[in-house]
Amino acid sequence: MTGGDVVLREMRWWDMAGVLALETELFEQDAWSEATYWSELAHSRGPGRTRHYVVAERPDGSLAGYGGLSVAGDTGDVMTIGVTRDAQRAGLGARLLAALLAAAIGFGCREVLLEVRVDNKPAQRLYQRFGFTTIGVRRGYYQPGNHDALVMRRELTPPGPLDETDPHG
Numbered sequence: 754m755t756g757g758d759v760v761l762r763e764m765r766w767w768d769m770a771g772v773l774a775l776e777t778e779l780f781e782q783d784a785w786s787e788a789t790y791w792s793e794l795a796h797s798r799g800p801g802r803t804r805h806y807v808v809a810e811r812p813d814g815s816l817a818g819y820g821g822l823s824v825a826g827d828t829g830d831v832m833t834i835g836v837t838r839d840a841q842r843a844g845l846g847a848r849l850l851a852a853l854l855a856a857a858i859g860f861g862c863r864e865v866l867l868e869v870r871v872d873n874k875p876a877q878r879l880y881q882r883f884g885f886t887t888i889g890v891r892r893g894y895y896q897p898g899n900h901d902a903l904v905m906r907r908e909l910t911p912p913g914p915l916d917e918t919d920p921h922g
């Protein structure tokens with residue numbers, strides 16, 4: 754499947770079952786609970802909204818991926834991003850990340866942070882290609898597995914390309 758078969762749109766409450774199924778498939782012991790997703794979505798609408806969640810929907814209505822951004826002041830945080838295994842390595846993760854960065858700019862963010870497991874090299878590679886650099890480590894960030902997280906950051910000012918900074922890197 755190519756990334757072009759799917760459409761990105763805002764995540765809504767009726768996506769919950771599909772998102773939770775993907776969450777369990779992709780994150781296993783680090784998966785977020787349903788309560789966490791309801792809380793995130795509750796903050797994604799209205800004038801004071803601080804979240805932006807998107808899903809990648811196939812023509813048949815099933816979900817191929819999703820991602821979410823949280824905003825505090827002028828700092829965005831990539832809360833999650835995931836692509837179902839059979840759709841990975843087709844550019845969808847990059848599309849989702851680009852959508853979250855565009856949303857961060859829309860919120861007026863000047864920088865975007867994220868946490869990623871130290872052993873999650875595919876995700877780190879994706880983030881590096883979008884210009885994120887490692888600024889620190891959070892010990893035991895992922896529980897109950899007690900895995901450490903890298904903290905990565907990308908400035909949004911001056912505005913840069915939303916695509917990979919080094920597509921051939």
Ligand SMILES: CC(C)(COP(=O)(O)OP(=O)(O)OC[C@H]1O[C@@H](n2cnc3c(N)ncnc32)[C@H](O)[C@@H]1OP(=O)(O)O)[C@@H](O)C(=O)NCCC(=O)NCCS
Nearest residue numbers: 779834835836841842843844845846847869875876878879
């Ligand atoms: C990380 C993830 C979202 C990437 O999604 P994807 O759709 O495969 O990403 P893309 O196809 O857009 O790949 C973009 C780049 O990411 C990197 N990448 C993605 N998968 C990779 C892999 N398995 N190994 C090495 N690099 C990889 C590469 O730089 C890739 O570019 P390339 O294919 O031209 O080499 C996906 O692997 C995933 O859902 N993983 C499980 C959930 C997860 O760990 N999320 C991140 C939490 S912080």
